[in-house]
Amino acid sequence: MSTDSDQSLEMSSSKDPITAAYYPELAKIINNDPTAIDRLEIECGMCQDKMSNPEDKTCSAIIFPCGHMYCPPCVKEYREYNRANGITHKCPLCRFDLKGRVCGCPDKETLFDPTQHQDEGLLDKLKDELSKDKSACAFCQLSMLVNGLRSIALYIHDPAPLIREGHMLRVRAVKRDDWDVRIESDCTEEIKLLPISPELMELFRIAGDSLAEAWDGPRAPGDDTSPFDFQLALCKSYPEDHDLLRHRRGQLEFFSIAKWHKCDIARSGRLSHARRDALELAEAFTSVEAFKKYRINVARQDWAMGLVFDHIDLEAEEMHLAFQRFRVEHPRLYGLAGLPLVGGVVLRGYRFSSDIARLVRRGREDAEGRFEE
Known part of the structure; x- marks a missing residue:
């Protein structure tokens, strides 16, 4: 044989x-x-x-x-x-x-x-x-980086004109020592490149440096070179039948209401929020558990952004009043969600749905439907 x-x-x-x-x-x-x-x-x-x-x-x-x-x-x-x-x-x-x-x-x-x-x-x-191997792959880590940075950029760039013109922001990251390691947050038609202000670049670097250190270890003392080249661009929005439109437009609407035009947050306040988000994004690259935790929070926020999109046909004042009422009447849900949810708005005016409550609390109620601590 x-x-x-x-x-x-x-x-x-x-x-x-x-x-x-x-x-x-x-x-x-x-x-x-x-x-x-x-x-x-x-x-x-x-x-x-x-x-x-x-x-x-x-x-x-x-x-x-x-x-x-x-x-x-x-x-x-x-x-x-x-x-x-x-x-x-x-x-x-x-x-x-x-x-x-x-x-x-x-x-x-x-x-x-x-x-x-x-x-x-x-x-x-x-x-x-x-x-x-129990770490996340490079693609998913880079995706988390650029999507998080796009959100951070909306603290600096007013979303109202983007909504009005049908545009959105795109972030690109390229590793300086390996140009094959690159990714964009979105792949729509570019309109023009936007300048990255020093304050925004500092926030980009906080997150980018953390990811680079997770990959390559600590940099040499005195080396202040950014491991990533970042690019910010104005791009066309996704078409109406695209899967990502619901999130991207919902995100713009949320920032417009909650961070800019209705809640009267001053520029210094927005910068403070942006720094907090940049530090949380940087923390996500420090361990497997931190990555998992951040990803869960992102999924929860993505769900909320989708709900905002579902209700953008409401009048702006209705949306604002509903948002404020939700924040006051449901502070525990507000805190649990990790952001001021506008998703409690349904149809006209304000109604907080018990279905949404169960979604946010992930089913954590007792037999009588009361929230468990």
């Missing part, structure tokens, strides 16, 4: 192209026949296209911890589809669970290295790292 190694030798002895897209099989072929490197025509496990490239001997092949290999465009599209639809990340062929991080994203695949000696223990190492 022939062994796997014998079969691998037979497979490569004919000088046929090597198309294997399962790493354990491919590694044995290469280790038994070094000339196989020159005959690689690896096919992506998803699109079935060849990943071979005369200019790139890596074949641009990405190895998942389960061993299946895919091309980068397919991996990117697959990730984005799963993320957008709340689907757990699994190998599309064998359904191996790739979720190993706090954020639920995979981050332990590796690029195929076409050397004449392949590490047949690579998969065990990848799986071990996957089981141990």
Whole structure:
């Protein structure tokens, strides 16, 4: 009976192209026949296209911890589809669970290295790292950074003109020592770049420096260089049928009511609130528990911003009066929500729904429907 190694030798002895897209099989072929490197025509496990490239001997092949290999465009599209639809990340062929991080994203695949000696223990190492890695992935951390900074920028930039003109703010962050590490809070059409004032840049740096330190460790003494380049831009809003419109417009409406035009918060007060938010964002990158806590608070705030959007057809004065009444009559809910919720406004005037109360309190009531401490 022939062994796997014998079969691998037979497979490569004919000088046929090597198309294997399962790493354990491919590694044995290469280790038994070094000339196989020159005959690689690896096919992506998803699109079935060849990943071979005369200019790139890596074949641009990405190895998942389960061993299946895919091309980068397919991996990117697959990730984005799963993320957008709340689907757990699994190998599309064998359904191996790739979720190993706090954020639920995979981050332990590796690029195929076409050397004449392949590490047949690579998969065990990848799986071990996957089981141990409990941090959030770089994409989710960067997303948290730029989305938090966009919110902070609304303390400085009046949201009323943005609402009136159908615009919004966009924040971009690029790591200075690795320009491939970049992200934008939104991907709509840019209208113009906006200057970042010194006071706002200071707040951006508070959060950005914290993330960079989490990645790279403390900077050298005396090094005051920002690890990120930040860009603030005025962009067009999302179309009416876009999933993000509800949150982005609700956020602008909330800041307009609660931080600018109705609550009479002075500029110094807004700056104080902005600094508080920047420090909370910076804290999120200091530990796994801090990241989880901040993410829960963001989810709660996102829910509230959506409720604001649902009621923007109310007259401004109605919204303001309802907001003030909610704050006075439900101080515990106000504190628990982490921000002054306008979501208690429904239809005309003011009505605080018990359904919303249960959502905010996450069902923490006693048998008689009273709030539990």
